[in-house]
Amino acid sequence: MSSLIEKAFDPETFREYGHDLVDQLADYLDACRNTEDMKVLPWKTPEENLSRWETDFTEPKEKELKEFFAAVIRHSFHFHHPKNMGHQVVPPAPAAALTELLSALLNNSMAIYEVGPVSSTIEKIVTGWTASALNMGEKAGGILTSGGTTGNLTALLAARQHQADYDIWELGTKNESTLALMTSAETHYSVARAVKIMGWGEKGIIKVPVNERREIDHHLLEGCLQQAKDEGKQVVAVVGSACTTSTGSYDPLEEMSAFCRKHNLWFHIDGAHGAGAALTQKYKHLIKGIEKADSVVVDFHKMLLCPALTTAVIFKNNDCSYETFSQKASYLVGSREKENWYDIAQRTLECTKKMMGIKIYALLQAYGSKLFSDYITNAYDLAEEFASLIKESSDFQLALEPAANIVCFRWEPAHKNSRQVDELNRKIRNRLKEEGEFYIVQTLVGHRVYLRVTLMNPFTSRKDLIQLLQRIRETAVTLENR
Ligand SMILES: Cc1ncc(COP(=O)(O)O)c(C=O)c1O
Incomplete structure (x- = not known):
């Protein structure tokens, strides 16, 4: 038996790395909710990421797996972050994630x-x-x-x-x-x-x-x-x-x-x-x-x-x-x-x-199924609350009353025509993506550009949503004054 094969399948190494990985993931879950300066998306251009990982990949030294896991967590998109409000991707419940490991190893x-x-x-x-x-x-x-x-x-x-x-x-x-x-x-x-x-x-x-x-x-x-x-x-x-x-x-x-x-x-x-x-x-x-x-x-x-x-x-x-x-x-x-x-x-x-x-x-x-019902009710309720916040703000326009946890809206100051508003909202969304503090997306409603949030994270709060509107306002003003 090759010693490399023995090493790759060694149960004790697996135990050690497994415990460490679960510790790292638990720290990640904690950081998402409690670390003020943690970003949803540590934005890098595709070329920057390619260069970083290519260098990492070709480094001749034997890499520590623990370091690799840490780097993947650090540089990835953080769906468990409460200011992630973009796509319809759920922050998975940790227990369900553990079963993925079971599936991967038992295969x-x-x-x-x-x-x-x-x-x-x-x-x-x-x-x-x-x-x-x-x-x-x-x-x-x-x-x-x-x-x-x-x-x-x-x-x-x-x-x-x-x-x-x-x-x-x-x-x-x-x-x-x-x-x-x-x-x-x-x-x-x-x-x-x-x-x-x-x-x-x-x-x-x-x-x-x-x-x-x-x-x-x-x-x-x-x-x-x-x-x-x-x-x-x-x-x-x-x-x-x-x-x-x-x-x-x-x-x-x-x-x-x-x-x-x-x-x-x-x-x-x-x-x-x-x-x-x-x-x-x-x-x-x-x-x-x-x-x-x-x-x-x-x-x-x-x-x-x-x-x-x-x-x-x-x-x-x-x-x-x-x-x-x-x-x-x-x-x-x-x-x-x-x-x-x-x-x-x-x-x-x-x-x-x-x-x-x-x-x-x-x-x-x-x-029990109450977990699902609590989660969905919470997300749909939060969307209604966000829609109310938007309607209270004269500089924002709501595309339509949300039925689910998806809300489309746009920053629409009175002095701009529709095409200028489209362009500005596109730029706002891009700027937010690159800053990485909030993650939202954009969509077309009819032919007009709207910002879009999907409230998938059970820890997103009213305070986060108020901060999002404020950040959009500030970004819009900065972009207008450029
Ligand atoms: C309504 C709807 N159907 C189907 C899909 C595709 O699902 P999947 O990404 O799991 O292939 C999506 C993805 O966003 C969706 O929103």
């Missing part, structure tokens, strides 16, 4: 039951729990997959197989595909990507206009469907967002599901960000109608406190989950005999995958 690759006996079983339990949290009925169930993008593709492949009038998985798309789905222009781009992966092209996406709240205008569904039929398209599905990425708007799910029932269309809901509202008393009205969907995607790495990536794809009829990647037409007699719930690669895009379910299971077991 039960899960494609088949034999190499993931615990994780395959747990996956059935947590997807069953998710289906019942969404109230999707007795036949509901699903799988876990690597991210909402993969989740949307998985669900839409099932929709296509279920709705097409021939075995499209086996025979492929016909020369000139006429298949299409209907959704709003606010839907996450992963849905359009799925359409294109399936070979339907741009004409396969029928964009239904939104109302002033950026929700799909359900009154226009009939007209859009008729127009698609007139153009020779076969609409197979309608996709609703719960909620949209840019503004956090919830589509009218009840009305959309009634429309789908009437026309025998598959109803898919992208609930990657906001389906968790189902777990709260205060906000569950937002997802009314989700229980009628044929498929729903839920990202546990967004509003459900798990590290990336952990996505559930839930089908109203769990049998449909076998149709997504059916190697033989699943409706042919006898072809289902190899199907079972525990060899999960039958139903996932991935062959090998992480032991995803253990993150969800650990959080539910340690804290």
Whole structure:
């Protein structure tokens, strides 16, 4: 045995480094909340980072792993920092992060039951729990997959197989595909990507206009469907967002599901960000109608406190989950005999995958579903509070009342025209990013540039939000006077 291999697998070295890493991460969690001058983003340009890490990489001395861990923590983006208010990435609950280590070392690759006996079983339990949290009925169930993008593709492949009038998985798309789905222009781009992966092209996406709240205008569904039929398209599905990425708007799910029932269309809901509202008393009205969907995607790495990536794809009829990647037409007699719930690669895009379910299971077991509901309620409440602060400030404009924990607003002094305000807000956001004290992003609402916060951090306070508005004001004045 090579001594290097012995060294790499030495249990005592692992113990020592593991203890040290957990200490470093605990210090990081503490520093995020208690160290005034710690930055959310220690900004460096891509070239600066490349040069730093290339130098580090090529240094000939044997590197201490502990130093490397410390440097990664120090130079990374700090999602646990209360002034991180940018993207829809959750600061994971530490217990869920620990299960990632378990998954990484045990490496039960899960494609088949034999190499993931615990994780395959747990996956059935947590997807069953998710289906019942969404109230999707007795036949509901699903799988876990690597991210909402993969989740949307998985669900839409099932929709296509279920709705097409021939075995499209086996025979492929016909020369000139006429298949299409209907959704709003606010839907996450992963849905359009799925359409294109399936070979339907741009004409396969029928964009239904939104109302002033950026929700799909359900009154226009009939007209859009008729127009698609007139153009020779076969609409197979309608996709609703719960909620949209840019503004956090919830589509009218009840009305959309009634429309789908009437026309025998598959109803898919992208609930990657906001389906968790189902777990709260205060906000569950937002997802009314989700229980009628044929498929729903839920990202546990967004509003459900798990590290990336952990996505559930839930089908109203769990049998449909076998149709997504059916190697033989699943409706042919006898072809289902190899199907079972525990060899999960039958139903996932991935062959090998992480032991995803253990993150969800650990959080539910340690804290119960109240952890999720407390977290979501807190975040959505804080967004309402922030919207009130914005409305009280005459130099800021709120794009729309937030439904979720996403707030779009902009600095809009009276003396500027719209284009100048766009430009100024772009510059403000850039300046904040480079300073690193606050992290927010920007988006387009209609054609106008808005600043956007997603309040993902449970430790972000009203005081942080007041400071953010003040910092934006100061930055704007500095930029104007340059
Ligand atoms: C509504 C929505 N759907 C899907 C996705 C894609 O999810 P993922 O990044 O997990 O692939 C996102 C990401 O932000 C999203 O906001």
